[in-house]
Amino acid sequence: GAGVSQSPSNKVTEKGKDVELRCDPISGHTALYWYRQSLGQGLEFLIYFQGNSAPDKSGLPSDRFSAERTGGSVSTLTIQRTQQEDSAVYLCASSLSGLAGDTQYFGPGTRLTVL
Amino acid sequence: GQQVMQIPQYQHVQEGEDFTTYCNSSTTLSNIQWYKQRPGGHPVFLIQLVKSGEVKKQKRLTFQFGEAKKNSSLHITATQTTDVGTYFCACSMNSGYALNFGKGTSLLVTP
Numbered sequence: 001g002a003g004v005s006q007s008p009s010n011k012v013t014e015k016g017k018d019v020e021l022r023c024d025p026i027s028g029h030t031a032l033y034w035y036r037q038s039l040g041q042g043l044e045f046l047i048y049f050q051g052n053s054a055p056d057k058s059g060l061p062s063d064r065f066s067a068e069r070t071g072g073s074v075s076t077l078t079i080q081r082t083q084q085e086d087s088a089v090y091l092c093a094s095s096l097s098g099l100a101g102d103t104q105y106f107g108p109g110t111r112l113t114v115l
Numbered sequence: 116g117q118q119v120m121q122i123p124q125y126q127h128v129q130e131g132e133d134f135t136t137y138c139n140s141s142t143t144l145s146n147i148q149w150y151k152q153r154p155g156g157h158p159v160f161l162i163q164l165v166k167s168g169e170v171k172k173q174k175r176l177t178f179q180f181g182e183a184k185k186n187s188s189l190h191i192t193a194t195q196t197t198d199v200g201t202y203f204c205a206c207s208m209n210s211g212y213a214l215n216f217g218k219g220t221s222l223l224v225t226p
Contacts, residue, residue: 033213042203042218043158050212059213091157100207101146101165104214106157 002026004107006092012113013082021077021110023092029105031098032075034067037109038088046090049075050098082114119147119206121217128224134194136220138187138204145207147180147187148214153200161189161202194224 005024013019025032034046045059049069060066064082069075079086089109095102119140128134138147146165150158162171164180164187171178177190191198201221205214 031212035216043205043214043216045213045215048213056213098212100212101148101163102212103148103160103163105160108157 004092004094004105006090006107006110008110009108010111010113012115014115015084016081018078018080019082019112021079021090021092021112023075023077023094023107025073025075025092025094026105027073029094029096030072031095031102032069033093033095033104034075034077035091035093036088037091043091046077048098079112082112084114087112087114118215119144119204119217121204121220123220124218125221126223128194128222130196130224130226131193134191134198134222136189136202136204136222138189138217140185140206143184144187145184148205149178149187149189150203150205150216151200152203152219156200158203191222194222196224196226198222199224 004026007022030051032049035043036046037043047067048056064080067077089111091109092107093104095104119138121138146163148163149161151161152158162178167184168182169180175192179188201219203216203219205216
């Protein structure tokens with residue numbers, strides 16, 4: 001079956017511009033996560049959605065970052081006024097139930113480069 | 116929140132040699148997960164350990180969870196070039212659901 005998909009796969013933007021990154025989770029998965037991976041680094045948690053509950057935004061690095069999940073499915077991560085330090089691979093993952101320890105399935109990521 | 120530290124950061128072995136990566140926490144973990152990320156790829160789930168002292172095997176891979184549930188290890192016997200990649204351990208954050216990832220161990224296997 002289809003896995004997690006993300007678009008675009010690559011995004012190059014100029015400093016100060018806004019970008020939108022899209023994630024399509026696995027059908028039927030109630031939980032969706034966004035992570036960021038900088039070059040050669042581990043994964044940094046950004047935000048978590050679970051069903052209709054309020055999202056856990058505790059990992060967002062600044063108020064320039066926001067995310068929404070429409071209809072409990074597709075999610076969009078928006079970065080406003082991008083900075084060079086925002087350059088990273090943005091990974092989306094989904095899991096069936098969102099319970100602690102639930103297996104997370106990752107998408108291929110969006111590589112963001114801010115010039 | 117709960118954090119995990121991984122060592123070593125890098126490991127370079129000859130094909131056929133064994134490899135071990137360690138994951139340590141200062142606090143007791145409810146569970147530990149291991150992921151593999153191939154170069155240019157995304158993390159792929161390998162296994163989850165939940166019980167104290169648990170040992171699980173997947174072919175040449177052996178995963179252990181410490182008795183105190185504060186450390187874990189991944190051991191690969193007789194490495195192959197297909198084992199190349201970065202191995203991450205991850206634990207559930209205090210919020211319960213998202214994962215705190217270690218910084219990973221990058222394995223390079225030369226023929």
